[in-house]
Amino acid sequence: MAEKMTVLENLPETGLLLIGMGPGTVAGMTIEAREAAKAASHRRYEAYTALWPEDELALLEENIGEIKRIMRPEVENPDELFALAKTSLVALLVVGDPLQATTHVDLQLQAIENGIDCHVFHGVSITTIVTGAVGLSNYRFGRQTTLTYPYGDWIATSPLEMIAVNKFRGLHSLVLFDLDPTGQGTGDQRPMKPNDAKRSMDLMWSTLDERLKQFTTPPESTLIAVQEATFKAFLLQEMDELPVVLCSDMGTREQNIVFTTLGGLETLEGGRLNCLIVPAWTSEVEDKALLRWKLE
Numbered sequence: 001m002a003e004k005m006t007v008l009e010n011l012p013e014t015g016l017l018l019i020g021m022g023p024g025t026v027a028g029m030t031i032e033a034r035e036a037a038k039a040a041s042h043r044r045y046e047a048y049t050a051l052w053p054e055d056e057l058a059l060l061e062e063n064i065g066e067i068k069r070i071m072r073p074e075v076e077n078p079d080e081l082f083a084l085a086k087t088s089l090v091a092l093l094v095v096g097d098p099l100q101a102t103t104h105v106d107l108q109l110q111a112i113e114n115g116i117d118c119h120v121f122h123g124v125s126i127t128t129i130v131t132g133a134v135g136l137s138n139y140r141f142g143r144q145t146t147l148t149y150p151y152g153d154w155i156a157t158s159p160l161e162m163i164a165v166n167k168f169r170g171l172h173s174l175v176l177f178d179l180d181p182t183g184q185g186t187g188d189q190r191p192m193k194p195n196d197a198k199r200s201m202d203l204m205w206s207t208l209d210e211r212l213k214q215f216t217t218p219p220e221s222t223l224i225a226v227q228e229a230t231f232k233a234f235l236l237q238e239m240d241e242l243p244v245v246l247c248s249d250m251g252t253r254e255q256n257i258v259f260t261t262l263g264g265l266e267t268l269e270g271g272r273l274n275c276l277i278v279p280a281w282t283s284e285v286e287d288k289a290l291l292r293w294k295l296e
Contacts, residue, residue, distance in 0.1 A: 020123020
């Protein structure tokens with residue numbers, strides 16, 4: 001009989017464990033990640049970049065022990081985390097993959113600078129689920145972006161600009177949705193719904209259009225000129241007719257995919273967590289894949 005292998009042979013007695021929770025279910029979390037979280041003395045659930053369903057989070061807690069929620073301030077100013085990690089083993093549980101967001105990469109670097117042993121347990125990320133599930137070629141995705149809520153009078157147009165640049169290059173765009181209307185990352189989260197996304201895109205579209213109209217003198221550099229031309233060409237199309245793919249609760253039992261238009265988002269309920277794909281030009285295989293999700 002083969003000798004039984006221990007999944008966690010080299011786990012330290014003190015330090016920080018960055019643990020990927022996967023998309024949203026205990027079953028979708030790796031065995032190694034669950035065992036590492038269970039072995040920790042303290043477990044913290046980072047609850048501002050993404051969220052798990054409450055019932056699955058409760059089930060995970062039954063399996064591995066008590067979990068305390070923390071928000072953006074505790075991660076960006078990790079004094080408490082580091083103080084615990086110097087004398088005990090601390091697990092920071094992150095939805096998806098723990099190094100998907102630069103916030104957690106920075107946390108990892110800070111831990112190393114402070115002499116804290118830091119181990120990473122990767123998880124399945126939305127970026128690895130969506131492309132295959134929808135049926136678009138993973139090789140043809142450009143830089144992803146996050147669609148933010150408007151904060152007061154400030155309208156960020158960079159997400160729309162990134163979509164325009166990707167489309168100009170013949171690349172699909174993965175657009176993640178914001179889940180914090182306050183922008184503070186301290187709680188009171190309300191994940192963006194499809195109609196929220198539509199309103200946000202409307203504001204970005206009109207703001208970018210007005211900004212471009214103000215530029216009456218030729219740009220000083222060729223790069224800026226190309227960017228302006230790209231944005232103007234993108235804005236010439238009918239906004240509500242822009243093809244999009246709404247992806248809801250990916251990697252869970254409630255997973256749902258709808259191929260529609262930007263205008264069509266207004267009538268869709270979506271799910272608990274949503275994201276969007278804006279396709280560029282598509283191949284024959286990609287066309288057939290997308291038609292599976294088209295609303296009749």
